[in-house]
Amino acid sequence: MKLDDIIKRIEQLIEMGKKVLATCKKEEDYVDWGQQKGFRSAGLSFLERTFGLDHPYVKEFDTYTDNQYMSSIEAGLGILEAAKNEISGGWLFTVKGLVSAEIFADFLDMATYLLQGNYKDPAAVVIGSVLEEHLRQLCNKNNISVEFSQDGKMLHKKADRMNADLSNANVYNKLDHKNVTAWLDLRNKAAHGRYSEYTKDQVGLMLSGVTDFMTRNSV
Structure with missing residues (x-):
């Protein structure tokens, strides 16, 4: 679509x-x-x-x-x-959705494009969304549930919990867990309008770090 x-x-x-x-x-x-x-x-x-x-x-x-x-x-x-x-306004960020999908081949390319245009905030949200979806796929690959039961209802786990579960299952090491936690925190700041709490350079480091993490921990 x-x-x-x-x-x-x-x-x-x-x-x-x-x-x-x-x-x-x-x-x-x-x-x-x-x-x-x-x-x-x-x-x-x-x-x-x-x-x-x-x-x-x-x-x-x-x-x-x-x-x-x-x-x-x-x-x-x-x-x-x-x-x-x-x-x-172009602020649609979801892995399963799209932001002008006919222009961008994938979301990390989109994040690079946004960063080059000095749009650090949408770039951070895009990268974080890609990371969250990758964590979900890693859970599926390693037979780790992406849902939990609460009050008789099945709810989707948040990214932080999936990160903890993957680390506890030794899917990746503690340093990766720490980095993922920091990236998710940066994404949350961007998503909630706390734009002054991080810089464009930090988003650039997040992009390269997430790319490396996903390459080493493929699905």
């Missing part, structure tokens, strides 16, 4: 949400139950596939659209609008 297709899909979801709002009668404060459920399911599916399960957009959309109140649908539309602006 190309970037234009993703933008088109989110625009369809926004229109869908507006139609749900239109089902609200003047004397009531809630919308049609069936259409609300359809909008919620479609929105969650899109956001999860595009941004990943742990992204704030997913969590907020899940929380705010879990009822029939008009204000909840309005909140869901606000989240989709914010996501659309992020995508349209």
Whole structure:
């Protein structure tokens, strides 16, 4: 799927949400139950596939659209609008998604391109996403579960936990574990807007380090 297709899909979801709002009668404060459920399911599916399960957009959309109140649908539309602006601005970072995939052969090449253009922050997020997906594949290769049970639900492990599990299983050494921890921390700073806490040079070192790590610990 190309970037234009993703933008088109989110625009369809926004229109869908507006139609749900239109089902609200003047004397009531809630919308049609069936259409609300359809909008919620479609929105969650899109956001999860595009941004990943742990992204704030997913969590907020899940929380705010879990009822029939008009204000909840309005909140869901606000989240989709914010996501659309992020995508349209080129800030779409997910290994399974794409950022102009028709231009970039792979994500590490994309990170190099971003760094060359002095876009250290998106570069850091891209590199971190690639690293997280590689950790997941390493877990699968070594029969290490990438999920855990909590309150009767199966949840996806976060990157830090996969890193610890891989190190404890001696898939790679303690120095690699320490480096991965530092790279994930840098990625998290970038993802949460803490841009002043790292430099372009540090992102460059992260890129070369992650590339070397993935080469030595192939899947």
